Structure formats: C-alpha cells, structure tokens
Amino acid sequence: MDTLRPVDHNLPAFSVRVSPRAKRAKLVCSASQGLVVVLPQGSDPSLAGRLVAHHRAWAERVLRRLGASGSRIAQPPAELSLRAVDSVVCLDYVRRAGQELRLNDSGPDRLLISGDQQAPGYLSGLRALLLSWLRRRAARDMPPLVREQSLRSGLACSAVRFRAQRMRWGSCTAAGVLHLNAKLLFLSRELADFVILHELCHTVHMNHSPRFKGLLASHEPDMERLDAALRTAGTMVPALLN
Ligand SMILES: [Zn+2]
Structure with missing residues (x-):
C-alpha cells in the first residue's frame, strides 16, 4: 500500500511501501514512482523519514538524473515518438470507472487506453502495459535494422530478442x-544502429577490449561521438517508461 507523505521542507517527497518480503528497509528511485521507501512489515514508521534524511543527497541526485523532481510523478504520455523507426504513436485515454486497465490498437499508430484512472496502481499498470506493447512493437519493427547492420558489417547473430530493461541498451x-532493449525505438536511428552494431561486435569479442574497440571503430569511425551521445540518450525515453 502506497501513501504519499507530505513534503518536508528539507526532504524530497517520498512514498512508503510496507513489504512482507523485504528483509530490511531500503530506498528505491524510479521515474514512474519517484522515491519509495520499502519497509519490512512491523517496522517503526518513523524509520522512513530518517532513512530519506540520511540518504538525501543520493536520492536527490538519482531523482535529478531520472528527470523526476522529488514531488513530481511521471505522467501518462500523450504520444510515443519512436524515432528509430520514424513513427509517432498517439495515445487516447478513456476513463471507465471500476474497469480493468486495457490497451488496444485503435489505428496503425494509435492506442486506446481505457480503465479506471483513479484506481490505485494505475500508473504502474499503465507502465507495464506500455512496456509490453513496446516489446511487441520492437519485435515487429526492429529486426530489419538488425539485418541491415548485420549485412553492412558482415557480423551475424544467431537470434534477436527484445526486452524492456531499465539499465542496458543491449x-x-x-x-x-x-x-536489445525495446526502448531503443525512442532513440535516433543513428544511435539505435550504433547499439546494434556494438552488440554484433560482441559476437566476435565478448568484452570491451582494445580489439573489440578496434572492430567497432572499423565499422563505425564516429564511435566516440556516438558513445557520448548514448550516455544521455535516456532522456529520449518518456519518464513513465524509464
Ligand atoms: Zn558492450
């Protein structure tokens, strides 16, 4: 159960979740839910505030990096810009009180999301639905990009799978x-191609050794600029899906 705490003057806003499975108290940061304190059942409730106060600098840094301010929680996106495949998908939301959250295709690049927007857990449910849609979309639209990089470089992979990870592009x-991370769809075509090429080079060298870098550079002379651009590419992913 989540309860949003009032904002303390000195602390970032946070919510508290009591988990019967948690062995000890911990802090979790995500763009979709902001800062969450997970407490084992039976903990002293004042522990949450003390924990946030103790790790305040860390929490503020992570929240800043996620693009979420302490008190703001990611909003449902109005559209998804799938830059890598040059598509913009529009999202329409329909409120159906008391009904289960659903996502349906309502056109080639249009999604209809219906359900109870006031229900607890609405945003995390929406996030899960959108991520699984994104995985299907990546599985449909990205294999041609992989084939193209494979042909261009002469490096073959045995199969491609799509996930929606938080930390890695591939x-x-x-x-x-x-x-491959389905969120690559949000990146420019150039960056998505570069990640695919990087992973294809791992079919030859399973590390980031100088030989790996030499191979990657032989196929992509601009790798340093692209590597640097990738470091901030997470900002192209909508906050709710980060
Ligand atoms: Zn790598």
Whole structure:
C-alpha cells in the first residue's frame, strides 16, 4: 500500500511501501514512482523519514538524473515518438470507472487506453502495459535494422530478442543471441544502429577490449561521438517508461 507523505521542507517527497518480503528497509528511485521507501512489515514508521534524511543527497541526485523532481510523478504520455523507426504513436485515454486497465490498437499508430484512472496502481499498470506493447512493437519493427547492420558489417547473430530493461541498451550472449532493449525505438536511428552494431561486435569479442574497440571503430569511425551521445540518450525515453 502506497501513501504519499507530505513534503518536508528539507526532504524530497517520498512514498512508503510496507513489504512482507523485504528483509530490511531500503530506498528505491524510479521515474514512474519517484522515491519509495520499502519497509519490512512491523517496522517503526518513523524509520522512513530518517532513512530519506540520511540518504538525501543520493536520492536527490538519482531523482535529478531520472528527470523526476522529488514531488513530481511521471505522467501518462500523450504520444510515443519512436524515432528509430520514424513513427509517432498517439495515445487516447478513456476513463471507465471500476474497469480493468486495457490497451488496444485503435489505428496503425494509435492506442486506446481505457480503465479506471483513479484506481490505485494505475500508473504502474499503465507502465507495464506500455512496456509490453513496446516489446511487441520492437519485435515487429526492429529486426530489419538488425539485418541491415548485420549485412553492412558482415557480423551475424544467431537470434534477436527484445526486452524492456531499465539499465542496458543491449547485450549479447556467448551463443550469439542479441538482447536489445525495446526502448531503443525512442532513440535516433543513428544511435539505435550504433547499439546494434556494438552488440554484433560482441559476437566476435565478448568484452570491451582494445580489439573489440578496434572492430567497432572499423565499422563505425564516429564511435566516440556516438558513445557520448548514448550516455544521455535516456532522456529520449518518456519518464513513465524509464
Ligand atoms: Zn558492450
């Protein structure tokens, strides 16, 4: 159960979740839910405020990086700019009190989201629905990008899978399976291609050794600029889906 605490003058806003499974108290930051203190069942409730006060500098830094201010929680997006595949998907929201949250395609690039917007957990439910839609969209639209980079570089992968991870744009297994983050759809085509190429190079070198970098540079001479651009590319992902 989430309760949003009133904003203390000195502390970022936070909510408290009591978890029967938590072994000890911890702080969790996300753009969709802001700062959350998870407490084991039976904890002293004042522990939450003390914990936030103690880790205040850390929490403020992470919230800033996520693009969420302490008191603001990510809003439902009005549209999704899928830059990598040059599409903009519009989202329409319909309020249906008491009904389960649903997401339906209502046109080629249009989604209809219906359900109870006042229900507890609405934003996290919406986030989960949008992320699973995004994974399907990536599985539909991104394989041609992988094929193109593969043909261009002569580097082949054995399969491609799409996930919606928080931390990584992609990874590659020893068996040559590429795992790509579906959120690459939000990046420019140039950056999405660069991540794909980076992962394809891992089919040859499973590390970031000088030989790996040499291989990547032989296919992408502009890799330093693209690597730097990737470091801030998370800002292209809508806050709710971060
Ligand atoms: Zn890598």
